[in-house]
Amino acid sequence: MTVPLQRRSGIALWRQVADGIRQTLLPHLTPGDQLPPETALAGRFGVNRHTVRAAVAALEKEGILRAEQGRGTFLASRRRLRYPIGRRTRFSEGLGDQTLIRRGRLLDAGVEPAGPDVARALCLEAGAPVERLETVSSADDVAVSRAISWFDAKRFGGIAARYGDTGSITRALAAFGVPDYTRKTTMITAVHAEADDLQHLSLSPGAIILLTRSINIDPDAIPIQYAETRFAADRMEFLIGDDAGMP
Amino acid sequence: MTVPLQRRSGIALWRQVADGIRQTLLPHLTPGDQLPPETALAGRFGVNRHTVRAAVAALEKEGILRAEQGRGTFLASRRRLRYPIGRRTRFSEGLGDQTLIRRGRLLDAGVEPAGPDVARALCLEAGAPVERLETVSSADDVAVSRAISWFDAKRFGGIAARYGDTGSITRALAAFGVPDYTRKTTMITAVHAEADDLQHLSLSPGAIILLTRSINIDPDAIPIQYAETRFAADRMEFLIGDDAGMP
DNA sequence: CCTATTTGTCTATTGTTCTAGACAACCGCA
DNA sequence: TGCGGTTGTCTAGAACAATAGACAAATAGG
Missing domain, CATH: 3.40.1410.10 (Chorismate lyase-like)
Known part of the structure; x- marks a missing residue:
């Protein structure tokens, strides 16, 4: 668990996880790379897998990630x-x-x-x-x-x-x-x-x-x-x- | 209700109200000015008075507002x-x-x-x-x-x-x-x-x-x-x- | 074809946030 | 002193967020 999240802070955990993925994971990846599986992310952020799924869904809606059933989740995005x-x-x-x-x-x-x-x-x-x-x-x-x-x-x-x-x-x-x-x-x-x-x-x-x-x-x-x-x-x-x- | 807030967005309403106060109310005030009473703010943002209180408490902790029982809430802060x-x-x-x-x-x-x-x-x-x-x-x-x-x-x-x-x-x-x-x-x-x-x-x-x-x-x-x-x-x-x- | 891995979906439970209402405490003023 | 207006506190319930577990569906590899 590298990132300590703030509970009851007014920011939902899934949103903090989404920001965490954006800031700490994505910079080390290039478009097309695979992210760690949801269970691993849940472990790293210290939250439930469903919370990670909510975060990934939000990033997917922004066009940053692309989740494919059975394969994994991938970086779909360009840099700034x-x-x-x-x-x-x-x-x-x-x-x-x-x-x-x-x-x-x-x-x-x-x-x-x-x-x-x-x-x-x-x-x-x-x-x-x-x-x-x-x-x-x-x-x-x-x-x-x-x-x-x-x-x-x-x-x-x-x-x-x-x-x-x-x-x-x-x-x-x-x-x-x-x-x-x-x-x-x-x-x-x-x-x-x-x-x-x-x-x-x-x-x-x-x-x-x-x-x-x-x-x-x-x-x-x-x-x-x-x-x-x-x-x-x-x-x-x-x-x-x-x-x-x-x- | 001038500002439509986003529900189930991962951002707590009280936090959105706090940001709303910061961005739409404070620019029109000078330090020492009184804010509208909590009930009025609740009406304007379309939320419960208790939600407004949570927002004011957060801004108070940042040193931007100062609430005094029986008198009102006042701007304590400088601009950007x-x-x-x-x-x-x-x-x-x-x-x-x-x-x-x-x-x-x-x-x-x-x-x-x-x-x-x-x-x-x-x-x-x-x-x-x-x-x-x-x-x-x-x-x-x-x-x-x-x-x-x-x-x-x-x-x-x-x-x-x-x-x-x-x-x-x-x-x-x-x-x-x-x-x-x-x-x-x-x-x-x-x-x-x-x-x-x-x-x-x-x-x-x-x-x-x-x-x-x-x-x-x-x-x-x-x-x-x-x-x-x-x-x-x-x-x-x-x-x-x-x-x-x-x- | 089988298996391990991964995402997708469902149910149930717990904890936090938001709403609703009532009332107390305090201030300023007549 | 009393009154209107304001913030502070409490309770209870509804809405939402988070956890836990189980299993389905798709994929890749042997």
Whole structure:
């Protein structure tokens, strides 16, 4: 029993076991590898086999494990994607050769008056019309983040349609005569997943969301986009600086 | 009922209520303000008053709330600290005027052979001797992060003692003739708190840890410090870039 | 074909969490 | 002093989580 679990802590044992498997077992495996049998895991974590089964079922629903009757349980998952954050932060380009397919899907869009946060970020009057885009980004057909972006409706009216066509903020902005843009600010924090996160990112309750709030500016240093993006923390890590020498 | 809670999710309701209070109620209050009475909170979250009481008790144990019989429940706490990450990232200086007292405490130290990750980060041979420092950093007497740092033992032998004297990495390095250093790399991800985190950072189970792995280099671009730092996510947020216009 | 191993399903029991209600203790105020 | 509003404590039962054991179903290997 390497990991002492906390009972009557408000976190169900099966959830602690699931997190334990994620953090202590999976890093030593490569996709396709077999996990120890349920009885062995039960012994290692000091719980009943049924509790382990509940944990495995949760990880299976997240697409991390794959249990096959008679054969065993196997790691089905990729590692965390490494997402560089810097002056030229772009989802499609940032992931480099880590994935084959990157795609953004438009969930919802609309024009609304800017709230105080959005107005301040975009240097607009409070209540000025802004266009809101709700999107989900996927890598290799696995959803990794969802974002709400706001653009000045006066300058970028109809950007939602452009995004729907191209699936890329970069290309949608290009259609509005913004050939290049840079990242002015990124704030990062972490929260627990909400109900919407569970749905759109296929997470199970208690999962962690890395939450970023960011401002992009055009070459004239005019703010053009304010975004709040929610990343599935077990599929993504952020890189600031260069990763030479990083594990 | 503004917040729909997730039942049979492996996360106890009282814990979800506690997180809900932290995230949706506290940001609108300033220290000393009174919270709605327990019956009102129970109505808003759609749970029994006793469940709310369990949540408040947990937040009270973390020092965030203060309940007084006959009077009410009050906010006792500060907001998230904003921690800038850039080329000149330093704990003591970074928090600026957000706090009065910043202090680092040495938990443990020792010399050990470098593991593969540490060796790569510090550009040493695997197994070369490195000095390991385990520290806890506090702001205004509240622990906000704990770190494990590694230094080349050949160049920085005895740095643990220097840190113990000064409580500051910057001053400890200065004693070894490193007047200045810069941040080469920062990686950020998020995990659930482990047992040690709960103890040293006074968290309750299920809390979120913002985990950074960073490399500092001296003016000659030689790596001098590799550190893995665990921040209490509800007390800290990271800033990359500048925060003009940020809420 | 047989056996050992592994996951899948079922029942029963125990312990923890959540709900429900009632009442005590305390505070501030008229 | 009395009253309304608040937190603190207790009891009992319902809902859920965890344990224990038994056995079925699928797989791999001899």
